[in-house]
Amino acid sequence: MDWGAILDNILRGAFGEQFIYFGLAAIGLNIHFGYTGLLNFGQAVFMAAGAYGLAMMVATWGLSFWIGVFVGVFVFPFILAIILGAPTLRLRADYLAIVTIAAAEIFRLIVRSPTFDEWTGSSDGLTAFADRFYEFSPFDPGQRYLFGLFIGNQMWVVIVGWVVLALGVTISWLLVRSPWGRVVKAVREDEDAARSLGKNAYSYKMQALIIGGMFGAAGGMLRAIGTQSAQPDNFITDVTFFVWVALILGGAGTVIGPILGAGILYAVLNFTDIVLRQAVNADYIPAAIMSGTQVGQVRFMLIGLALVLLAAFRPQGILGSKEEMALDDR
């Protein structure tokens, strides 16, 4: 076993790019679900909106990178949230779930469709929109940084990502501790009670959907920048569920929970991946049980098992409060 490589992988998972992309999306989902009680099963579509917002502005229409960032983080998710929320937020929570899960697939299939190839690049996606981002990089693309964990460009994405994450955590902390946060929590607990006290529940749900969607979009955009491509299949339904796993694992309704969950999720995924791979290569695990090509699937089975155990023994997540969870049974 190469323990150095294992440690590298764990650290890359816990603090690297995936942690940032999914951490940001989970912060958004936490505002949706953890605080406002919105069942958004399409966080991937907000991530895609961020990625395509930037990519299309720059690669398709040749606008500046900064306009792309603005459109991707603010305009696209705003429009998307209005489209998704307007018909569903007056209804019961499950309708939003249905609509978001469908919308995520509709968006992906539309950008994937050859009909719109000239704008979206169909299944190949769009590339060459992030050059401007890397122009600002103080790191040498040929060098490795931070104990050799990240190469130059990665390092730049990760540094910017950490700053954006810190900003995201700060904003969500400010939001949920404010009177605004009190109202959305009241909406989560009981819309009619909030309404009887003069709060426009519909408007607050819409605001939460928009702002949470913007965090998702920021995560998706960073992902597009990091991989230097916006591709439809980067935003499949699984992506939404990874975000959910991160949120539930860390603890919904806590400020730090979503990023803690994202860090742990990717640390564990990377850890199981490399350990299983090394074990197979070193014949600790005989080929009859598992081959190297099955490692990818097996590690998700392990994550699944871990989630079952979490649900059984710590349903509130790592940071969630047991007392709070217990109130559901009353």
Added chain:
Amino acid sequence: MTDDAPDTAADTAPDPSVVAATDALVAVPGVDPDKARAALVDVPREPGAPKPDPILVADGVVRRFGGLTAVDVDHVEIQRGVITALIGPNGAGKTTFFNLLTNFDTADSGRRTFDGQPIDEVPAHKIANYGMVRTFQLTKALSKMSVIDNMKLGATQQKGETLWRSLLPFIWKGQEADIEARAEALLDRFNMTHMRDEFAGTLSGGQRKLLEMARALMVEPTMVMLDEPMAGVNPALTQSLLQHVTGLRDQGMTVLFVEHDMDMVQEISDWVIVMAEGAIIAEGPPQSIGENQAVVDAYLGGSHGAPLDLDRKL
């Protein structure tokens, strides 16, 4: 803890300071509860009777669910500054009518005015701004929020409730402190200070009713609508709740409540409106209602001799 769990001693002991403390907190200006009550003497005891100073007026309010007409109220006026009870047998349409009055449900036809302003088109969440606040039959304590947060939520016109302002605490911190002080004073009045930081979900049924009422007062209403305030309340707490309701009236608020418990109706209401099969069948002071033939028929289904014994629960 369930609804029949014993309440703590602090809730059960009637507190003589309760009513006295009320005046200091909020009082509705320009309303003299004694005068308002006295004015009811001359009101004819018939359905739809005009009141000398109505705060809430409903006209031709109809609500149908498919083929069923749940509510069909020709005309009703609620006198300002008194406690009005809305009673009636199960299925009489009381709660539906209540929901229509507070715009939590939409009437098929009819007009309503509150304090002289039409409120037919006003969405439910704006009703509170008019000074009308309601509670619910199934108490809506916000379980996963602390008692004090429940209270603070009730304050209206909060600057920090706007998305962009919420990110700039210095804008709303001052107002928040005022709201907190007001919330604490109300908690004190309702003897709930010791629960300040508990999750509302840990309170007993009766305590939740108290919390809901206290929270409604944070709105600084002129009219309080209580949907079955006594439902599921342990008898030891009933007296304290009754005191609080009369306390509201003595401050000049108008109270309209739906209730099954005739003891409560007899004890605290100044005027009673009886509904049956969606319509108002009788009105009058509580003493007169038991002798009203229409009411007795509605409750007991006609053909019988003795007047209704209001000391028994209906």
